[in-house]
Amino acid sequence: MRLGFLLSRRWVLFFAAVLLMAWGAVRLGEWQFHRLHDREQRNAWTERNLAASPAPVADVLSVDAPLPESREFRRVTASGTYDAAGTFVVRYQTRDGDGGVDVVTPLRLDDGSYVLVDRGWTATQDPGFGPDDAPNPPAGRVQVTGWARADSTGDKTGITGGSTREVSSRAATDRVDGPLRQGFVDLQRETPTVTPALVPVDKPDLGDGPHLFYGIQWWFFGALAVGGFGYLVWDEARGGQRPRRKPPSTGRATPVT
Structure with missing residues (x-):
């Protein structure tokens, strides 16, 4: 396959945009994983404090x-x-x-x-x-x-x-x-208590939240961008989707009725 087209201005800019998109997706995924770590740390502190006298x-x-x-x-x-x-x-x-x-x-x-x-x-x-x-x-x-x-x-x-x-x-x-x-x-x-009594605050939420899913999702988007670029390069190198050839003519004239 010929890959000289990758040096064209259009493909260089396209490649740079894909790299920037993938880098951004990786960083956003890491940010979500850091938030997950922080949430897990806060939950550990909260569980310890709730259990203490x-x-x-x-x-x-x-x-x-x-x-x-x-x-x-x-x-x-x-x-x-x-x-x-x-x-x-x-x-x-x-x-x-x-x-x-x-x-x-x-x-x-x-x-x-x-x-x-x-x-x-x-x-x-x-x-x-x-x-x-x-x-x-x-x-x-x-x-x-x-x-x-x-x-x-x-x-x-x-x-x-x-x-x-x-x-x-x-x-x-x-x-x-x-x-x-x-x-x-x-x-x-x-x-002492009073009547009517106010409703006490609920216990804190100790779930991990959506951060793991969001982090995986961002990394998937980054992989999708790189994979999509690779497919377009492969398709361009093989000449793109060529139209189907018409069947050869038999040379016979269509009879007039």
């Missing part, structure tokens, strides 16, 4: 430093009194297809510091639902158990009109009268 919240959530990723979902306990005046809600939270909000209230600890407690979810279709509409926390001293969570980041953490899109202690410092521990607690159990 509860620790005092002061040993896990600090006033001076954010919660490390390796300690998220560590079970913690805390005692104190809720500061109902600092309550705010997290908008657009759904459970089983129903719309609602999460209710977050600062808890004043015995040492004078505060920690945000996501007390749970309540259903509402009212977009103007605010902290004054939320069920009140227990009065007096309470004992809570829950999961330590890291602050959310980004531009959705600001608290406006007593509501936010994502929980961040850094956006709630003006809602308490003392030092606020970084992060927050997803409530699982409190004593």
Whole structure:
């Protein structure tokens, strides 16, 4: 087969485009595999933290430093009194297809510091639902158990009109009268209880997600690009698809009737 055509400008550019496409597909596949590794690491940390005995919240959530990723979902306990005046809600939270909000209230600890407690979810279709509409926390001293969570980041953490899109202690410092521990607690159990009780947060998802499938898919696309280019080279080298020859004429004239 003659391959001199590969030196033409058209085929050189075509080859460069295929290489760029294949390289991009390989890198995207590697990125997905790295995300899979990170997800597996977070799941291992989460499983370890969920299985551990509860620790005092002061040993896990600090006033001076954010919660490390390796300690998220560590079970913690805390005692104190809720500061109902600092309550705010997290908008657009759904459970089983129903719309609602999460209710977050600062808890004043015995040492004078505060920690945000996501007390749970309540259903509402009212977009103007605010902290004054939320069920009140227990009065007096309470004992809570829950999961330590890291602050959310980004531009959705600001608290406006007593509501936010994502929980961040850094956006709630003006809602308490003392030092606020970084992060927050997803409530699982409190004593005494209140009626009506809010719906506690579900356990974290420990699945690996779609990253393995996506990584294989990107590598398949890269192999497909290289294989397709090789086929086109082979087809061009053999002269392409030649049209079928017409059957030879017999030389006889068609009789006129």
